[in-house]
Amino acid sequence: MTHRIIIEEYHKLLELYGPQGWWPLGGEYHPGRYDLPQSANQRFEICVGAILTQNTAWKSVEKALTNLRKAELIQPLSLQRIADDNLKEAIRPAGYFNRKCVYLKTFAEFFVGQNDSPPNRAELLKLRGIGPETADSMLLYGWQQPWFVVDTYTRRLFSSAGIITMQDSYQQIQHRFHSALEPLFQSKCRIRVYQEYHALIVQHAKLHRPGVAGSLTQPH
DNA sequence: AGCCAGGCTACCG
DNA sequence: CGGTAGCATGGC
Numbered sequence: 001m002t003h004r005i006i007i008e009e010y011h012k013l014l015e016l017y018g019p020q021g022w023w024p025l026g027g028e029y030h031p032g033r034y035d036l037p038q039s040a041n042q043r044f045e046i047c048v049g050a051i052l053t054q055n056t057a058w059k060s061v062e063k064a065l066t067n068l069r070k071a072e073l074i075q076p077l078s079l080q081r082i083a084d085d086n087l088k089e090a091i092r093p094a095g096y097f098n099r100k101c102v103y104l105k106t107f108a109e110f111f112v113g114q115n116d117s118p119p120n121r122a123e124l125l126k127l128r129g130i131g132p133e134t135a136d137s138m139l140l141y142g143w144q145q146p147w148f149v150v151d152t153y154t155r156r157l158f159s160s161a162g163i164i165t166m167q168d169s170y171q172q173i174q175h176r177f178h179s180a181l182e183p184l185f186q187s188k189c190r191i192r193v194y195q196e197y198h199a200l201i202v203q204h205a206k207l208h209r210p211g212v213a214g215s216l217t218q219p220h
Numbered sequence: 221a222g223c224c225a226g227g228c229t230a231c232c233g
Numbered sequence: 234c235g236g237t238a239g240c241a242t243g244g245c
Contacts, residue, residue, distance in 0.1 A: 054227040095241040
């Protein structure tokens, strides 16, 4: 049963690495805290990071975030009105700066038109530059909504564990995780588990570069 | 010197 | 619908 493997691997990874403290804010992780974000700007920072990290190492994203922070651009209103060239210069270290400039401005405009309540997932997906993983990262870490984040690491690790294949759709894989974990936890706990699980998968993947067999079912 | 990074869009058959 | 080139920079 694939549910059993999903549940077991969560506990193995948690035992291996401990709580990860995602999503990082202000350049730091915060293991054990689940009361973040505490402001609209912190929520916005999570969303900006989610866009910048698309196919990009977090180390590079941190440089871009540092530049944005210095320029006081991690606020929707100021990011919205900064000149494109200045924004591109700030986010240059994170790559794809022409695209990400558009993505960030589009999202900033959306964000200022919102109140604090969580946006609809379908609404996020309509925005240019926001696909399923980015939307779910925003919803899970920014708005505490129960959407499991599926990234390439998740695909890699769990296809090597034999419970999915690389070409399964995002929705398909996400549904596996939802149906495995949903019955076990009440809503508040479920959010934390989704948050920790994805963070643990990324942490594990960082320590086992591609090419290195990283089968979760094998003892190390 | 390459390959890869916490994806997505646009366009192809 | 599934498959893929292009996007850009920096780290290892």
